[in-house]
Amino acid sequence: MITLVKLEIFKLVRRARSYLGFAALSALAGLVVLGLKEGPPPFEQSINQGFMTFGNILNGGFTAWFLLKLMMALFLPLFACVVIGDMVSGEANDGTLRTMLSRPVGRGKILFSKFIVSVLYVIALTFFIGVAGYMLGAIFLGRGALVTFQEGTALGAQGIYIYPEAEGLLRLLGAYAYASVAVLSVASIAFFISAFVTNSLGAIGGAMVLYIASNLLGIIKYFEPIKDYLFTTHMGNFGLFFINEIPKGDLLKSLGILFAYILAFLAAGLFVFHRKDVLS
């Protein structure tokens, strides 16, 4: 299995599209830092009413938090799907899948090794945006206490949490780890679709359509009874890490639902892949 995983990693690092997400997210992080540095302070009004503030709210920690909030809405799931949706379908499209399956290795092992590499990729991509954001923010904006806004908008925030730098970093670490699981829940849909299509665009598009549809269902009142079971409802719960007393029950419940989606799509992918008639 380790050999298979190594092989998949080798294939992943040799593919140009693997770096697309890293490059795009780096560029976006740079633009966000530029906007924060040169633009008007985005959240000052929320804090200043009734309080005296000193120093700079904008720093590496804030950038990492802000980027996570921004990127989780679309870019992280999209760039994860671009690669994960290509894991199997890309090989089918290239005509290498049949060759690979002709070797004396079980289909389950092959697919599972691809899934393990997908997990590693999602973790790397998610943490990359955090590290890039923190470092760019620290270089151009400085370091310091972490300020986050959990509810409302910049002009009407209700949940403002401010932590010392060290604690802020630990909370960011937790939030990014959670975000990895959340992104993986979308990516696992792309992985599943990738197992039975030969065009990676179908897998990427299919996963993104489901992601957007799930988001829409979550805001339509009629679907309120199923809202709790939609994976998109729980994707944004990385914010729980920034509440002073992290609601562990809610966090575990959300993680449970996200993992259930991941495992369900992995199982479905294995099922489909086992029965798949590989023609290319």
Added chain:
Amino acid sequence: MRTAVSVFCAGAMLLSAVTIPIAAAEKVTSATILALVEKNYKDINDYKVDAEVTIDSPQLYVKGSKMTIYFKKPNKVKIEAKEGFAVMPQVFAGNPATEIKSKFNVEYTGDSKLGGEPVYVLKLTPKSTSAPGNMKLFVEKKRGVIVGSEAKANDMTMISRWTYVKVDKKYWLPSQIKVEMSGTLSSPAYDPDEVKVKPAKTGKGTAVIKLKNYQVNKGLSDKIFEQKKSSGK
């Protein structure tokens, strides 16, 4: 942020000090009580103190926001964040008596006891709408320092208490200001995630300002106060 506005009175007396009680024969008025508070600064030319602010309310949570406060006569104040950014409730940053006189109409309403100590009770009415609402202020007779306040604004109540430390065996300066808030502690806010306006939050909250490591009359340079104060970006 009404929470914070209300805490305004809480930090009011960052700078209270030694006291000479009003002479028994002298008629007690709001002016004599404020003069008593003002006397606390007579021998303090400057000081530097470390402050740590913790706020726990439905609106805002601040864990150990650290800063250094510099004060120099006549009324120069500078507050410097230790970890890049710091937040603290709006306070009378300077001579409290002067601040009170400039922002409030003050009326002496009688005597009372707070924590077993006899106190003067002052009623403060804001001169302008920008100042916080009406409040009661308690000035300890023995030391002439402000030891508490009670205020009600809209649907919120704030009760604050000050504790003091004797610095250099001469100056009574605050070591802790604790404010307890209750009622409506935030404004309604639109939540784009939920696509709805969240109602104002009610409940209870606490703000604590801890002050330690006072360094009094060490000859602070004017240069410290020349630096431009930054807020936000």
